Amino acid sequence: MxxxxxxxxxxxxxxxxxxxxxxxxxxxxxxxxxxxxxxxQKQEDRSKAQNRLYWMWLTQWAKHQGNDKESEHLYFKKKFLSVIFNRDDVGQYKNTFAAVKVLKDQNHPMYEQVANGLNDLISTTDASVDQFTEYLNDIHAFCLKHGCYLNTPDDLMYAWEMKQ
Known part of the structure; x- marks a missing residue:
């Protein structure tokens, strides 16, 4: 069974x-x-359930895009998680983002390389439960908008639903 x-x-x-x-x-x-x-009882920390759901969704989206989940992981970190971390002043991210922005504003030739390196260093494990829930919601909405409904097993529904 x-x-x-x-x-x-x-x-x-x-x-x-x-x-x-x-x-x-x-x-x-x-x-x-x-x-x-x-x-x-449902765990209130950044749970294995959230992580499982995240990688399941990345796999679904990557298949839809004809890409690999690692590339999509980097894309979503840059598009959504960096914004959340900057807004919430998580760790040293805000200062680092500001330094990279200076390079961009100056059209520095190393900007792309530094920005991509920073994106590699952004870690989803630095997200709180609420931040990761927001991140999952952002990903779900983005994928839906771009023609890919992300399936969620019943046992993982709570992992991405916004808290009231």
């Missing part, structure tokens, strides 16, 4: 879990492999 994960945020979700167990418990007992149920 394939593992199933059910995020529960309403009574209807509880009903789905019970229905799944009713459907599969007899077969599991016949095979002498009883079902095991684990209950856990």
């Amino acid at each position: 394939q593992k199933a994960v059910f995020p529960i945020s309403s009574h209807a979700d509880v009903t789905k879990v019970i229905s799944f167990m009713h459907t599969h418990y007899t077969k599991a007992l016949e095979e002498n492999k009883p079902l095991v149920v684990r209950i856990d």
Whole structure:
């Protein structure tokens, strides 16, 4: 039997879990492999779920573009994550972005090389849960706007939904 994960945020979700167990418990007992149920709470840190969803989406987008996910990772960091880090003054990014902007404004011949090197150094692990959620939302909206709906498995839906 394939593992199933059910995020529960309403009574209807509880009903789905019970229905799944009713459907599969007899077969599991016949095979002498009883079902095991684990209950856990959503993690509030930059979770493995967010990371899994991120790389799943990068793979989908890269396939849509005919590109590789590493290139798309760099593209989205530059397009969205750098903006979030600059706005929120994360680490030393804001100062570094300002220095690179000076090179751009001066039409310095090393601008592109320095900017690309900085983009390589921007790390998604520096993002808070809220920042990474915003980043995921930005990516989802961008891809949708450009003709690619990013599929999200039910067990990862909470990883990118904006907090209220």
